[in-house]
Amino acid sequence: MEFCKIKDVELEDVDALIYLCIPPERRDFPSFVEGAEAKRRWARKSLEMFGGVAKIAFLGDSPAGLIQYQPKLEDKVLEITCIFVPERRNQQQGVGKSLLNALIEDAKKPKHYFGDAPPSALVTWAFGVPGYYPQNMFYLKMGFKKAVENNPFLLYYPLKEGYVYQPKAGKFTPQPEDKGKALIFYDPSCPFCMYFTEQIKAALSEAAPNLPVRVVNMFEEQEEVKKRGQAPICAVNGKPITAFFLDKKNFQREVEEALTET
């Protein structure tokens, strides 16, 4: 008997994909309701454009884990945006490995959006979440390589023999309309997106109570992202804020410094 069943996410599975990530006690919070809706729109549109966005692992009838991906068309690589086995009782049984192996097999097939060729590699920014086995350790165990020696999180898995992933160094190009305001860029493929956006807004309003804030959906407003090159999570007065918003002291110091610049 198969130990777990891997299913490609179709329209009917989008809510299962969303709610695998949101703990039940948070599902009615307004920021998670909004985040779930943003993800629903992203998933439906991406399914229509690319035919696939994620795979879910089922243990019996219950969803136990997910792997989510999207093409990076300009680099001809498939980006894994998340792998997650949320519940401890389902971890360390091979669910994560089964999801990744299913994606690797799938990725070897031609894709219409890569001109009927397979991608050259899987790439991922393997960020960590406190309390969980780190994604980057998992991927390194699974044969991924570092794209840049001194960056432990940017990893790739070549699908073409001899392929070496060389990430382009992007730069944020502020626009004239960014002066005197804050921009928050969010990725709607994560259902925590609006929760994080609210946290950033709160940190901003402590440092600069009257600062106007513009929130940009990075999937639905791609032109806004493209014209600014490499979008940070937050920019103030045209300057990217590098400190993470939970690092309040440094985040607020950077905000104040950005506002004193002309």
Ligand SMILES: CC(C)(COP(=O)(O)OP(=O)(O)OC[C@H]1O[C@@H](n2cnc3c(N)ncnc32)[C@H](O)[C@@H]1OP(=O)(O)O)[C@@H](O)C(=O)NCCC(=O)NCCS
């Ligand atoms: C990474 C993750 C997906 C692995 O899932 P999993 O189903 O537990 O992993 P598997 O059972 O398939 O194990 C795969 C490998 O990782 C190792 N591994 C997994 N969890 C481990 C742990 N806690 N400690 C040490 N090794 C571990 C396994 O030993 C195995 O290696 P092996 O083949 O050499 O034995 C899971 O731990 C997870 O979800 N972590 C959080 C990831 C995250 O932050 N996602 C973003 C959420 S927003």
